Amino acid sequence: MSRSAFVERNTSETKIRLSLNLDGSGKAEIHTGIGFFDHMLNSFARHGFFDLKAEVEGDLWVDCHHTIEDVGIVLGEAIKEAVGDKKGIRRYGSFMLPMDETLMLCAIDLSGRPYFVMDCDFTMDRVGEFDTEMVKEFFYAVSYSSAMNLHLKKIHGENNHHMIEAAFKAFAKALDEATGMDPRITDVLSTKGAL
Ligand SMILES: [Mn+2]
Numbered sequence: 001m002s003r004s005a006f007v008e009r010n011t012s013e014t015k016i017r018l019s020l021n022l023d024g025s026g027k028a029e030i031h032t033g034i035g036f037f038d039h040m041l042n043s044f045a046r047h048g049f050f051d052l053k054a055e056v057e058g059d060l061w062v063d064c065h066h067t068i069e070d071v072g073i074v075l076g077e078a079i080k081e082a083v084g085d086k087k088g089i090r091r092y093g094s095f096m097l098p099m100d101e102t103l104m105l106c107a108i109d110l111s112g113r114p115y116f117v118m119d120c121d122f123t124m125d126r127v128g129e130f131d132t133e134m135v136k137e138f139f140y141a142v143s144y145s146s147a148m149n150l151h152l153k154k155i156h157g158e159n160n161h162h163m164i165e166a167a168f169k170a171f172a173k174a175l176d177e178a179t180g181m182d183p184r185i186t187d188v189l190s191t192k193g194a195l
Contacts, residue, residue, distance in 0.1 A: 024051025072141030
């Protein structure tokens with residue numbers, strides 16, 4: 001049983017084709033037109049052991065906003081589809097990821113109820129062609145379209161490239177744990193019987 005999804009989304013602002021395999025090996029083919037964003041999505045795939053392909057044509061002549069936000073929406077939809085009925089998965093996942101001076105916490109509950117909390121401030125407006133304020137927009141979109149409870153908290157950080165990269169890697173590690181199978185869980189890990 002393959003836990004994967006393909007999502008296509010076309011609007012007047014972005015055209016996105018994305019495929020995700022939760023049980024992959026970390027292979028990625030990412031083309032968003034934003035170099036730093038490609039670097040982040042590659043890191044997400046590699047460190048979560050997800051296979052991820054993303055072909056994105058966004059209105060980068062406006063700015064990076066629609067492209068990054070819409071990839072977040074589509075990635076969230078793919079996660080939701082790939083986890084399916086959530087039978088046998090751990091549901092919760094968290095990771096504290098160090099990257100040089102930066103320390104980033106990510107915690108996930110695949111609860112079916114979207115909620116996003118981010119406590120991370122940046123000291124630069126941009127890293128490459130990536131606006132730092134889009135970190136919040138991206139993860140907000142992922143959490144809402146996948147119906148995931150997602151927390152991101154910066155424990156320490158000075159370098160903006162490190163802080164963003166640590167957030168993407170911590171998210172990958174936490175999601176890998178939350179989507180992972182536990183042989184002790186024979187149904188859905190909830191006293192309600194459904195997530
Ligand atoms: Mn880097």
